[in-house]
Amino acid sequence: MKGHFKLAVSVAFLFASVGIFGVGSSVHADVIDNPGTAGSISQVNSGNVLKDYDENSLNKVDNSTPEGNMSKKYTKYSLDPTGYNYGNSYSTIAGSSQSTSFKTKWFLPDGFNVSDYQHGNFQSVTLDDEGNIYFIESNGTNTNKGAIVKFNLAKLQELGVDSDILLLWKAFDYFNPFSDEGLQHNQEYDQINSQLQGAFDQVKSLTKTLNQNQSWQNNQVNYQKNAQKWYKSWKAKKAKYTKISKSYKYSYATRNKAKKTVKQATAKMAKWMKSYQMHKAKVAKYNTKISGIQNQLNTYQSQIDAAKAQNPEMFKYVEIAQTAQLSPEVDIGHGQTLSFNPDNGHIYLAEDNTLTDLASRDDNNTVLEMDPDTLKPIREYNFKMYHGDSANLQLHTLAFDKDGNAYWGRKYNGGYIFFYGRLDQNGVSFQASSSYVGNRGGSTNQGVAVNPANNRLYFVSDDILTSVPTSKIQSGNFSASDVHYQAFNSGREFESLAFDQDGYGYLLALWPPELMQSTDPLN
Template identity: 50%
Template structure:
């Protein structure tokens, strides 16, 4: 990220310090740091982690899947910034075997988060944690496997009243885009305003600190007064004389401190009014600062294909597969590489390197990944026109996988866009364009699933479906292209 957005962040922090953006006295703003190179992190070299299997040994679930978008031809839309855009709604079709549902736009995503000038709205993954945060993977460009992970605090967005504003993120980050003429102008405006208001910021900070000290002194005097009054009731005559003097001195000092506090509050109000005056003349600018302040970026990392970002509810960490090809690994010397990330700092903390031998020559590669609430890991791959799921563990305690004893005979879409786990109904979802296929994981792993256990949600969006994630209520959150948008179901998925 270049200098202009850093200015925006510094500006936002200054206003937070001044009390304009904070929702409480101890509120702390997230900081949009400049993504740098990934630091050296511990490596977990696990060797071969797959229990060998033969595909012919796996039982077919003789399902018949309805068809989604099989031809990979998509309708691409554009966003007109000059008109209100209520977003899109994709409803299930009659081919759906579950309760009718719809995906509705929650937020359109911007051209990018201004990390590089290669940005073109190429978002690849969405993940949700259990603390009200949403994460996106943004590719730096079509010719690189580098990218960043963007974290948004959705609780802060709700506090700003933007939960139902589809254009909020799009407008804010395109407003600051340093690779457009308008964005450059807005960043220059920030520079000018920040320079003109630095003295006011310093004054507010200094006066706020002084006022806090005086109020603390007043509180200490109030407590000392209560103590002296309590002791006075049972004190001797000599002690009462001393306590009377203490109380008199206390009252004098308290009155002086109250007067000092009032004077500081008056000065603080004047300094704050100077900031408020400028803020009132630039409502769009300051609104967009508030939106930008809800974001946090990871360092630039190898994102691979980019469609595997997922949250492990058991250890509260993010995982991202660095799959730089769309095939299996070329030989048995190569490794799968999976990055583990601390969502609080957004820094990588561990990398797993492992092989998955199948048969006598194969070395399978991860292209999907999901976790359940107990930290069990799942991934899936196409099997002819069907689909198979693997289950196991992938965390600091070890890595292991095995094929589920059953596999789907048919799937309703062509691309393998991902898998997602819904902890509300304990089902795993296979994601393809315009069709979601789900199955109860307990029955699948036990080998007792039947075609009647398989659910399908079918749509006609003609859009590219990149990734699906679930919140704690079982609502599905879909990342779709183009334009890039995060969509949410109107009811929990089943």
């Protein structure tokens, strides 16, 4: 396994020691399933992938931009764990291309309890096209390590997370094994689970038996319906040919043939009625058997429900925590490149371990491609991006459009240059757009994101989002009127941006860490 991918499942994973089972739900052995090991990772070595360019030959688009936060000074505060915490709402300011707001969707926890380095340092957010959201949690500056966590948005909504902006924070804080109180909650939960282990095992076993018997019963119901269908078919045929056999408007030969058909139909009806009655009896037997299994299951489930009723808060948080799926702890680099490729359905992460370009032409950019279902690595891409006589550019941003085209960007003087190309199993290649945004409204280069609803590429800086159509980035034929802005005066650090399929923006902001959602699709 290549050295870039660091695996270090926390020894403090007490949080993932035991689990809760329920009828009809998937079985979890842990509060959060242990992410396991990464295994070997296929390596793709591509050499130099950048078509070189001359900045002086690029077309500078002289756009007029509103200004975001240019100071790198931020408004920071801490959540009050014992008091009321209000959500935030930030509206666009003058110079923006639309009137909209970002409002708090959830406050995020100090971490997802993978590492004792956790301190709420979330660096990236991305969404796939199946309603799942992914975050990168960083262990902090100079560690270059972190974890990816995945949630299903519909499941969290079902559990009430969208109705309480602190609920996700509360759930993971409750089981934080790196605090005295959280450790105590883990121990209490462990004790309850130990006492109920027999009930859990019975519920698991009986649920499997119940599902199996219901499947077998469904087969008998289908056989019964099939027998009934053929019985009715032959009954109709018998009635038809009985009339023919008794009608003298038909010839003797036709009537005689009809009598034979009536005789055949009578025999077939008897056969299918016998089959119908046999399967009907089996269905009835399964009803009795299933009822008995369900009664047993209800007995054990009631023991679990009684334990839950004694501590509803704990088990509410268990349900929320168990919606999380974790990756192994990995080399995340700066952590701001987590992105979803709709073309192949995979997620990507650049392991950019410095904030500058690469130190020499011998060094590689390294991008990790992962399976979103397992959060395990698929392959690592290693490549160089030579520029001029000596530079080797490093990837610090990354996004994909619906066709799998890859994009990234970098600051240039007071502007911003876009790059486009491919980064997938079929190859790696990039080139600069022949036009660039001449004036950017923010100081930092926090990330890029593609909006699938309008096919625009947004680059994120503190308190301002700036976008250009992806088609015009590729053609290089964009003007100042093609550049859109959403500018704010929040004073917050804008870390990352993602979009759902309807074009609503999901903004990751610090500190405290929170996910914000736009009140309108972004234009």
